[in-house]
Amino acid sequence: METLIGDLLYWANDLKPWQQDALRRLFARGELKAADLNELVAMVKEAHGDGPPSSIPPDPLAANHIPGAGSGNSVQLVSLSELTNVNAFPDGRALSFEPSGLTVLFGENGAGKSGYARVLKNACRARRREPVQSNAFTGGAGHAQIPSAKIQVLVDGNAKEVSWVQGGNPDADLGNVSVYDSACARDYIEMEGEPGFQPYGLGHLNRLVAAQREMHRILTDEQNAIELNPAIFQPLKGGTAVGALVENPGAGTNIVELRRLATMSEADLQRIDFLEGALRELNPEPKARALDALADRLGLAAERASSALRYVTDAATAKLKGLHQSKRDADAAYELAQRQLHGGDQDGVQDKLLLGTGNAVWQTLYKAAEAFSVEYAYVGHAFPHTSSGAKCVLCQAELGPDARSRMERFATFVAGQAGAHAIGTNQTLVEALGKIRDADLEPLDKPTLEELAGSLPSLHALVLDTVAAWNARRTWLLDSSERDDWSRPEPIIPTGDPLDLQLRNAKAKLKEEASTLRKSVDPKERGKLQDELRELKARESLRGLLPAIEQFVLGSVKREALSRCLAALNTQGISTKMTALAKKHVTTALAVAMNEELSALGYKRKVRPTLDGKTSDGKTKMTLQIEGTKTDAHRVLSEGEQRAMALALFLAEVSFQGHHSTVIFDDPSTSLDHRHRRRMAQRLVALACERQVLIFTHDAVFLSEIDMALKKSGASATYKSIGWGDAAPGHVEEGLTWETKNCSMRLMEIEGVAKAIKTTAGDYPSEGDAQRIAEAYSKVRGTIERAIREEFLSNTIQPFSDAVSVESFGIVVGHPQDEVDSLMDIYDRACEATFAHDTPAERQLPLPDAEQLISDINLTLELVRKAAARRRAYQTQRGERTKARKKAFAGA
Incomplete structure (x- = not known):
């Protein structure tokens, strides 16, 4: 048999995850707190408004979240045991039930009856639940005392134990156990004092509609708090690129392009000044010629700067250091050759050579002797000729052994070129230092520099800084070279584009400006210049307004995102579904069943349940009307009569269940419905003949009505009394208290005392x-x-x-x-x-x-x-x- 809950669950699969989560919360707690709404709003923003991920992801509605949407099995309660952290109960309290028939649990106010009832309401997922409280007088702040209990049940006759912990996962079988109490009665009354036909589930859709409307209000307030002032765009509108972007400002405005246009260089700002001046000139030619002349001088200065720069660059420093290193290497080689030249005999006795032997003059003498020997004295013999009988070409004395040895060393020395190399590297270093010392590091003459100070002050400052850095670098190079000590800090040359390049760029800019001045006398070209100036001026205005524009665009984006969220909160779809569910499930049979239950409860007025047929404020309802009058039912019926109707509808719904699970009544009778006590007792006794019924009550009069109904029907019941024991509530005794026992029960109790x-x-x-x-x-x-x-x-x-x-x-x-x-x-x-x-x-x-x-x-x-x-x-x-x-x- 199709059920309203089954249809609702199937339909809910197509809802947004946040709507499914909202329904889950409503079925779990019956209402949404402010914290729930805030979490759901965050989910809506994430889903529809490009919001950040919500801190708590949606938990979709499932069958085990819904009381009465359980396993479909018939479930009977056997016992409730191992209660822990429940009210002021000592841990370990327990309560047992007869698996069939009627169990009556009687207890005065404050005896602990409500503690057991609340556990069952939470475990069996009653329509409205209040959290089970732990002992308010034990445990310090922050000390977690989570209520828990063991629940023994029979599921289609098979034993099962459920471990219940408050806030834990619900048990599907316990979802089949129906609970009726004053909160359940209110669930059948759409508005306070106004009875409405609300089968279980439709009421939760009502609350979902209300929740979405509250979220709609929250987001509307947030949207209205975003202040947008489109007047800030007025100065920017017009026939420019900026004006085109801000023509229709809003969430679609290209803020990236606006940021690009608002980013202006110093050259852009100078261009504005130049164009304004150029367009004011009546005779631009003299000024153009002056610009051309300055540009030409800057071009020459660029060449000089390029020439000067090579003497003070890091590469020049490295080269100079390399020349010093080459000189040191050449000098070392020369010293080694000199030692070899002045070397001694085999006994280590050195020759005493004349001072200057091996130097440049001596080498000239050696070369002359060599030429005389090979050309005249010993033609055909290499120099020196040291064979036996050979003579010195200078003194013409015969060469002895020592002389022959010296001549051979002389030849080796001259052939090694160490001296020549030492002389050459030294000469190279001297020439390099001379070039650095003589380099012209002043690319601009004084008049041009002064003119530059007036026309291009930033370039003038760069020239001064760069020239000063070049001179500092040259002084450091010369001093370090002279000392051959490179440990002192090296002066820094300005980074960025080199001075020669900047001078060439300045030359090009001046040439362009000169050309622009000449073009300004042409009407067509002048129009182009005016357009360029308007574009630049618009960008300059945008530059100052950009922070406000960014805030406007971001605010527009947020407002648009919130509008999407507000559209997602439209309740029309839910209202339509409520109407369809009501038409399908609020049937004539259910209305007839309710009337039968009303009659069984002794309700004497004539009522005609009719379906309104429309959804009003998100609520589709069957309104109870009194025949013969157009007055609203809630204006005619007493509160007690309204409670009788609520019980009648609850019993009608129970009769339509597809199982015969336990039904629990928590104080079903009050002083408001005292006129219906007897019939109510008779109806609950009759219901206990069909399924297990548990009644929690503190009403002794209602208890006597139950006893009378039992006697009249010939049925029996199990009685338990709940009171104080061991200085704590929740103590359970079999049977009733003395005041509530009948005469036979009393006499048997007295007989036991007498025998003792x-x-x-x-x-x-x-x-x-x-x-x-x-x-x-x-x-x-x-x-x-x-x-x-x-x-x-x-x-x-x-x-x-x-x-x-x-x-x-x-x-x-x-x-x-x-x-x-x-x-x-x-x-x-x-x-x-x-x-x-x-x-x-x-x-x-x-x-x-x-x-x-x-x-x-x-x-x-x-x-x-x-x-x-x-x-x-x-x-x-x-x-x-x-x-x-x-x-x-x-x-x-």
Whole structure:
């Protein structure tokens, strides 16, 4: 069978993730707090407004999030145990239930009944849930005390244990357990005091609509807070590139291009000044010629700067350092050759050569001797000729061994060229230093420099700085070279484009300006210059307004993003779905079932449930109307009657479930609906014949109505009392409290006490035994009074009830006199034994013993059973007479 929840879940799959998350929260908690709305707004912005990722990602709605959308199995509760951190309960409290029929759990206010009920509401996912609180008087701030419990259930007859922790994942089977309480009653009332037909699930769509409208309000406020002033664009509009970009300012404005146009160089700003001046000139030729002349001088200066720069560059420094290193290497080689030249004999005795041997003059002498030897003296022999008998070509004395050795060393020295190389490297270094020293580092003459200061001040400053740096570098080079010490910091040459390039650029700019001046006299060219000036002026204006424009565009982008979010929050689709769901599931059968339940609850007015057929403010509803009047139902019905309708609709929905799981009622009856207590009790007893029913109540009058309904139906129930034990609430006792027990239950309890007294008392009861006997007789006395009302008078009149059971009056007459006398004897004995009456000491009667007490209890039980038998026989006879009357009427 298709269900509303099933259709809703299927439809929800097509919703946006944030809508599914909102529905999940609504089914879990029944309402959305401010924190929920803020988190959902963040999800909407992420999905539709290009917002950042939300801190909590959407958690889509699933079947296990929905009470009543569980497994589809029939589930019965068996017990609730191991309660921990639940209200002021001591850990370990437990409560058991009969898996079938009716279990009544009675407890006064503050006894702990609500603690058990709240756990079940949270675990079974009641429509409206309040978090289970831990003990408010234990645990410090920040001390986590999370309520938990074990829940034993039967799922289609199979045992299962569920570990429940508040805030944990829900159990699908427990979702089949239906819960009715005052919050559930409100869920059937669309607006306070106004009854509405809201099958479970439609109410959550109502709340989703309300939530989306609240989010719409939040985003609208945020959007309205974004102030946009389009007037800031007015000065920029016109026939320029800037004007075209700001013609229709908004989210689509090209802010990147605007930023590019607003970025202006110093040259752009100078161009504005130049164009303004050029367009003011009446005779531009003289100025153009002056610009041409200055440009030509700058061109020559650029060549000089290029020439000068090569003497002070880092490359020049490296080259000079290399020349010094070459000189040092050549000098070292020369010194080595000199040592070899002056070397001694094999015994290490050095020759004493003349001073200057090996120098340039000596080498000239050597070369002359060589020429004379090979050309004249020893033609055909290499120089030096040192064979035996050879003579020195200068002194013409025969060469001895020492002389021959010296000549050979001379030849080796001259052939090695060490001296020549040393002389050459030194000469190269001297020439390089001379070029650096003599270099012209002043590319501009004084008049041109002065003119430059007026026309191009930035270039003038660059020239001065660069020339100063060049001179500092040259001084450092010369000093370091002279000292051959390069450890001092090297002066820095200005970075960026070299001076010669900047001078050439300045020359080109001046030439262009001269050309522009000449063009300005041509009307067509003048128009182009005016257009260029307008473009540059527009960019200059944009430059000052750019921060405000960026803020406007970013604000427009945000407003547009928020508009998309607002469009996504439109509730029309949800309202349409609500109407469709209502038409499909708020059926005539459900309306009939509700009317049947209303009749069963004793509701006497005539109501005609009709479907409004439209969605108003996101709500599709079946409105209860009173026949014969156009007045709204909520203006006619009392609050108690409205609660009766809510219960009737709840029971109608339960009847349409596809399973027979437990139904829990938490204080279903209040003073608001006291007129419907009896029928309500009878209906819940009848429901307990179909499935397990749990009733939590503190209403003793309602309890008596349940007892009467049970007796009338012949059904039975399990009673439990919840109260204080061990100085803490939540203590559970089997059965009812003394005040709520019927006469038979009371007598059996007293009999147990009497037997215990008999076991412990001797022939002469102690003071304590006497006290206990007297207390027992006091209870016997009250029990006889209850037995008279319940059995002998057959509940013809009930305390706190406005009904008189006329049909039961027939049993009042006909009780045997001997039974009445016996009952009165016991009653008199109980009155004499009770301490409720003060008796003078001289008239004190002996207190009955335990055996007498037991005898009186047994006799009272026997008399009550006989009265009950007569009541049942009378009811049988009355039923037969009723059938006979109906049969006779039918035959007529």
